[in-house]
Amino acid sequence: MAVASAVPGSTFSKQLLFALLVLVLFCDACRKVSLQVPSHLKAETLVGKVNLEECLKSASLVLSSDPAFRILEDGTIYTTHDLLLSSEKKNFSILLSDSQRQEQKEIDIVLSARDKKVLMKRHTKDQVHRRSKRRWAPIPCSLMENSLGPFPQHIQQIQSDAAQNYTIFYSISGPGVDKEPFNLFYIEKDTGDIYCTRSIDREQYDQFLVYGYATTADGYAPDYPLPLLFKVEDDNDNAPYFETKLTVFSVPENCRSGTSVGQVTAIDNDEPGTLHTRLKYKILQQIPDHPKHFSIHPDTGVITTTTPLLDREKCDTYRLVMEVRDMGGQPFGLFTTGTITISLEDENDNSPYFTQTSYTTEVEENRIDVEILRMKVQDQDLPNTPHSKAVYTILQGNENGNFKITTDPNTNDGVLCVVKPLNYELNRQIILQIGVLNEAQFSKAANSQTPTMCTTTVTVKVKDSDEGPECQPPVKVIQSKDGLPAGQDLLGYKAMDPETSSSEGLRYQMLGDQDNWFEINENTGDLKTLKILDRESKFVKNNQYNISVVAVDTVGRSCTGTLVVLLEDSNDHPPQIDRELTICQQEKDYAVLEPVDLDGPDNGPPFQFLLDNSANKLWTLEPHDGKRAILRQRHNLNYNYYSVPIQIRDKHGLAAKHVLSVRVCDCTTPSECRMSVKEERDAKPNVILGKWAILSMVLGSALLLCILFTCFCVTTAKRTVKKSFPDDVAQQNLIISNTEGPGEEVTEANIRLPTQASNICDTSMSVGTLGGQGIKGQQSFEMVKGGGHHTLESSKGGLQGAAETGRYAYTDWQSFTQPRLGEESIRGHTLIKN
Known part of the structure; x- marks a missing residue:
């Protein structure tokens, strides 16, 4: 591993020196090494070599304390720049570090300067030997694999040009020398001859990179280490072999000729790209061997079919004995044989067929959900697959749905059952035609026709049984x-x-x-x-x-x-109608009559509507589309309940009379009408009264009221009672009204006479005031409306409006006065007795 040189004075060199000083303080020193070198050393000059492993094995870091020297991993020392040794000796250290063991060592190096003449060999004066100048460079060299020797076998010689000036000793290191495989090579230190000690297996070691060294007797190395590459020449000593020992391929049956089955591959450990590894494939034998169905490409090893006649039902597995040979298939090449298996995939090329061409069975009539027959089939396709599983169909004879056929999943049998009862009296024998197919669709073989459905005939005899009465039709x-x-x-x-x-x-x-x-x-x-x-x-x-x-x-x-x-249907129901009607004056002045006839359409509409003569003055009846009629007011009627007698006839004249209760109300929708049930009850009997009856009732009530008041006033005059007036009715007067009832605002009024009788009978009050001329005295009427307490003064405006419009009928006024008159009559009678 190359180590970058440090330039003196740079930041890196300062950091390096500091690190070296730190390492020196904490490391152990190994033995001192002395080297003699010339006084003048050029840059990149080999100084010498130190055995680092003797000091620290597996050193991960090798450093020099002097940046003027560079240390290689093998212990070789080079100069980084030109040096001139001014003194006789120069010292520096090699620092070794093992990061895993956290261990440091130090080797002291001492360089001594000396003259070249000391290194020269002295020779006799009469003998002067001159060595030829040898070039220090790699020399091509190769070794033959599996060489037979003799050993040691000379393979190379190295010499250094420095041998002309120095006594040189040669050495080598690397794989085959001091590394695995050990002692395969050695060198004569004086001559530089390199020898091989034994044969070599190229498949184990295809080449060796060895370094040669030339050093003087005192350890000086005048040349760089010489790399020597020994290449091992291949010998065809390895036979090819198939990559997979057990090879199984599959291919569909009935496939076309030329279908790819698979590819076999072989391996040869000899040198790639040579004749030793050029392989050829061949089929030696097919089992069974007839007919020949397969071929192999000699170079690629791809196996293909040669015929379209592969039939799984005849043979489902083939074995091929294969050969692979190197040297391009030459007879002298090495070879290996192997066996591959080819299995055929099943196709649905065989239709199922019944074991019998016809069947006969019997069943009792009226029995259902009973098994009556099992039918077996055979299929040459692969069992328990969709290619062989049977599907049964009843083709003929089951038009009434009496039978059902299913497949037993365990036995593949067809199971015929009765699902609808049979009748012996109608049919004593039924003939069924049943067909069978497979779950999978048929595939057409190249050498045959497409399979067809197989059919069979089943005769079902119906047995008679006494089943009891029959309800026919149901x-x-x-x-x-x-x-x-x-x-x-x-x-x-x-x-x-x-x-x-x-x-x-x-x-x-x-x-x-x-x-x-x-x-x-x-x-x-x-x-x-x-x-x-x-x-x-x-x-x-x-x-x-x-x-x-x-x-x-x-x-x-x-x-x-x-x-x-x-x-x-007969015409026995006259038309009926809802007798409760409401006319909202603010929206319309009529009501729609929609009768209903329970009879059928032949005895129903069109209807004929007739209005009673007593109602003609207030109402009109207009037929509409034969099914409805419109009841309309002749003029705006007071808000009240009215009884309207009508007659409705159907198309054949069957009639019914109805009295309609029509509610005329101040509203926009019937649900908004505020007429109470009491008003309805009190109003209905009086609506149909004539005007003379109403007048007589009014006069009678007025006369009774006058008598009652007179008696009451005479009684109270005898008493000495201070006259007083209620606070809330001061200066109130009854309005003059010519109507027969209260104003329109008094819809739920309950007017009571005052509790102070002395206030009612004032001297300024006359009997005729009840006739409609007003009450001159001050008296108070209490009006209870909606749960509240009101005086007549609070209702004066409403009563006056009612007098002007006259919208309240007499029945409203009567419902107001009658209960009060009864109370006063009783009270007056009591006073007279006293």
Whole structure:
């Protein structure tokens, strides 16, 4: 490893010197080494070599304390620049460090300057030997692998040009000398001859890089180390061998000619790129050997098919004995044989077939979910694969769905079952045609036709059994007129015993009759009505009334049927209508009448609407589209309840009279109308009264009120009571009104007479004031509305508005006055007695 030289005076050299000083303080010194060198040394001059391992093995760091010298890993010392030794000796140290063991060592180097003449050999005067100048450079050299010797075998000689001036000793180091393999090479130190001691295996060591050294007797090295590369020439001593000992390839059967099967590869440890490793492949034998199906490319080792006749069902595995030979396949080349296995992949090229061409089986009638036959098939394709698993199909004879065929996953058999009962009386024998295929689709072989479906015939014989009565058909429909009275006979449900083809001996019972319309004759199954048949009953759906009937034979076997009574519609329901109507005056002045006829469409609309003569003065009735009519006011009516008698006829003249309760209200939608239930109850009996009846009632009430007031005033006059007025009714007067009731704002009024009787009977008050001329005295009326307490003064504006518009009817005023008059009458009577 090269070590960078340090320039004196640089930052790096200062840091290096500091590190060296630190290392010197903490390391142990090894033996001192003395070297004699010329007094003048040029840059990159070899100074000498030191054995570093004697001081510290596996040193990871080698440094020189003097930047003028560079130390290599093998202990060789070079100068970094020109040096002139002014004194006779120069000292420096080699610092060694092992980072793993945390160990440091130091070798002291002493350089001594001397004359060249001391190094010269003295010769006799009569003999002067001159050595030829040898070039110190690498000399090409090669060794033959597996050489037979004799050993030691001379392989090379090295000489240094410095031998002309010095006595030179030669040495070598590196792999094969002082490294693995040890002692393979050695050198004569005086002559520089290099010898090999034994044969070499190129596959183990293909070359050796050895360094040669030339040194003087005192350790001076006048030349750099000489690298010597000994290359080992290959000998064809290794036979090729197959890379994989057990090779298995697979290829589909019936594949085309030229299909690639796989590639074999071999290895030769001899030198690559030479004739020793040029391999050729060959098939020596095919097992079985006929016909020949495979070939191999001699250079690439790719195996391909040669015929399209590979049939797994005939032979599913082939073995090929292979040979691989080096030297380009020459007879003298080394070779190795091996065996590969080729397995054929299955294709669905064989159709399954039944082991029998026909089958016969039998089953009792009316049995279901029973296995009646198992059919076996054979298939030459690979078992337990989709290529051999069978799929069965019933091709003919199962039009009624009585049979089902499945595959047993364990045995691959076809299992034929009955899933719908068979009837011996209808069919005593059934012939089925059954086919079989595979789960996988067929593949066409190159040398054959596409497989086809295999079929077989199954004859199923139906065995007779006494299964009891049959209810055929399951649903029977009979017709009847709507409104049929009770006690009428109808045809019932009839069952049949298939054994006798008659109904004799059967008994009938009723299972379901929702509204108890019928009773059943136990022997004949006929029906008798218990109620009037009504098509409009809630139990009738789509004009049908259903009855469940069970027929039982002598041994208790039974069947159940349904009897549907289809009712013909009759015109027995007049049109009906909702009698509660609301007219919101703010939105419209009419109401729409929409009657409903429970009869069928033939007995329903168009409807005819007729208005009673008593209602003609207030109302008009306008027919609309034959199904509806519009009830309209002749003029704006007061907010009240009105009874409107009308008559509605259907298309055949069946009519019904209805009295409509029409609520005329101040609203925009019917839900906003504020007329209470009490008002409705009180108003309804009075709405239809004539005007003379209303006038007589008003006069009678006024007369009664006057008498009551007179009696009350006479009684109170006898008492000495201080006259007082309520605080909240001071200076109030009743407004003059010519209407028959309170104003429109008094909708839920409850007006009571004052509790202080003395205030009512003022001397300025006359009886005629109740006739509508006003009350001159001061009196107070309390009005309770919506739970609050109000005086008449707070309602004066509302009553005056009601007097002007006259929108409240007399019934409202009467509902206000009647309870109060009754209370005062009782109170007056009590006073008179006292």
